[in-house]
Amino acid sequence: MLLAMTAADADELRAFKVTGDAIVEPLGGARGDVARGRAIVVDRQKGLCLLCHTGPFPDQRFQGTLAPTLAGAGARWTEGQLRLRLVDSAKLNPATIMPSYYRTEGLTRVGAAWQNKPVLTAQEVEDVVAFLATLKDPQ
Amino acid sequence: MIRLVAAQRLLVPAAMMCLAAASAVMAQTIDGRRSGFDFMSRDSQQLQRDDTANPGMLAVLDGEGLWNAKAGRANRSCADCHQDASTSMKGVAARYPAFSAALNRPIDLQGRINACRETQQQATPLPWESKELLALSAYVGNQSRGMPIAPPDDARLAPFRQRGEALYTRRVGQLNFSCANCHDDNAGGKLASAVIPQAHPTGYPIYRLEWQGIGSLQRRLRGCFIGVRAEPYAYGAQEYVELELFLMSRAKGMTIETPAVRP
Numbered sequence: 001m002l003l004a005m006t007a008a009d010a011d012e013l014r015a016f017k018v019t020g021d022a023i024v025e026p027l028g029g030a031r032g033d034v035a036r037g038r039a040i041v042v043d044r045q046k047g048l049c050l051l052c053h054t055g056p057f058p059d060q061r062f063q064g065t066l067a068p069t070l071a072g073a074g075a076r077w078t079e080g081q082l083r084l085r086l087v088d089s090a091k092l093n094p095a096t097i098m099p100s101y102y103r104t105e106g107l108t109r110v111g112a113a114w115q116n117k118p119v120l121t122a123q124e125v126e127d128v129v130a131f132l133a134t135l136k137d138p139q
Numbered sequence: 140m141i142r143l144v145a146a147q148r149l150l151v152p153a154a155m156m157c158l159a160a161a162s163a164v165m166a167q168t169i170d171g172r173r174s175g176f177d178f179m180s181r182d183s184q185q186l187q188r189d190d191t192a193n194p195g196m197l198a199v200l201d202g203e204g205l206w207n208a209k210a211g212r213a214n215r216s217c218a219d220c221h222q223d224a225s226t227s228m229k230g231v232a233a234r235y236p237a238f239s240a241a242l243n244r245p246i247d248l249q250g251r252i253n254a255c256r257e258t259q260q261q262a263t264p265l266p267w268e269s270k271e272l273l274a275l276s277a278y279v280g281n282q283s284r285g286m287p288i289a290p291p292d293d294a295r296l297a298p299f300r301q302r303g304e305a306l307y308t309r310r311v312g313q314l315n316f317s318c319a320n321c322h323d324d325n326a327g328g329k330l331a332s333a334v335i336p337q338a339h340p341t342g343y344p345i346y347r348l349e350w351q352g353i354g355s356l357q358r359r360l361r362g363c364f365i366g367v368r369a370e371p372y373a374y375g376a377q378e379y380v381e382l383e384l385f386l387m388s389r390a391k392g393m394t395i396e397t398p399a400v401r402p
Binding site: 044048050051052061062063064065066090097099100107108109110111112113114117119 | 310311316328329330365
């Protein structure tokens with residue numbers, strides 16, 4: 001399956017291409033930074049990941065129980081697969097509760113402060129992808 | 140951590156008395172439906188159970204004072220019309236929101252209290268979330284404590300309740316959640332440190348440890364909207380009454396706990 005995706009409202013979002021269950025190319029061509037990615041993942045206001053997920057973060061208290069562990073995500077998935085799961089998980093599972101981190105369309109009653117903004121920027125998505133790819137150990 | 144400190148400070152007398160105190164509310168589970176009470180720590184449960192420790196009882200006491208105070212151009216108190224609240228107000232909170240023929244739409248208990256202020260007392264309505272309105276709602280609500288939630292069988296409410304259900308299942312906000320995503324599909328799970336309850340409005344207004352104060356169901360719902368980065372409706376919006384209608388019918392038969400304590 002090969003679908004061409006161009007995000008409308010493109011002044012905020014870069015165009016990307018979904019290939020199978022992955023976005024192979026980095027968003028806007030940017031490469032991610034592992035340390036920045038980790039900081040985003042553990043940030044409760046920015047990445048929000050640990051509201052739902054657990055993961056290999058012994059320093060982090062109060063990790064959620066609504067989603068699979070992030071441990072081993074980098075072994076289970078390629079960078080391209082991780083990228084699509086972050087950009088728009090709903091494409092793979094319309095019933096998912098995982099927010100679409102790089103999408104602004106098809107949302108309802110978005111708060112004034114968040115309108116027409118993705119949860120993470122293209123660069124931040126790349127940072128998180130780079131970090132997740134390092135999580136090879138399933139423990 | 141503020142929460143725990145508050146709980147511990149208030150809990151010292153509660154812990155000593157709780158064995159003796161006849162518990163006003165016990166754990167309540169009806170056909171798999173569980174009150175937010177059941178999801179709380181034992182410390183918070185004890186805080187709610189013991190009237191001498193439950194901080195929500197302060198609002199109930201304030202409300203009793205307001206019930207008996209003359210107000211407005213009519214210079215009449217609630218008690219002048221309704222007499223003893225322990226009989227006249229018993230069961231009222233269990234059946235609200237109710238249909239107002241005058242307004243031709245449903246109103247919640249706070250709306251009813253303000254309607255009486257305006258028309259009967261000829262006083263200015265109390266602002267939403269004001270200490271006075273919360274106190275009167277807590278006092279009136281407390282008269283139904285222990286009674287089963289009993290939504291009225293009133294056909295005029297049905298379309299509003301249906302709109303409430305639609306709101307409950309609609310995804311909103313930048314994070315794109317519906318109420319049902321959390322409270323039906325993930326109740327009992329942990330969103331970071333918070334256990335997700337089933338969203339039964341059994342104890343409003345509540346004393347919430349995180350607020351360090353008493354608040355209405357509307358304040359609670361606003362918090363949930365803001366949490367998913369949705370634009371909350373303004374206080375008093377019809378959408379909250381519609382959501383409450385749906386939530387109350389979903390909680391039919393569960394026991395009123397007002398004033399409940401929540402984390």
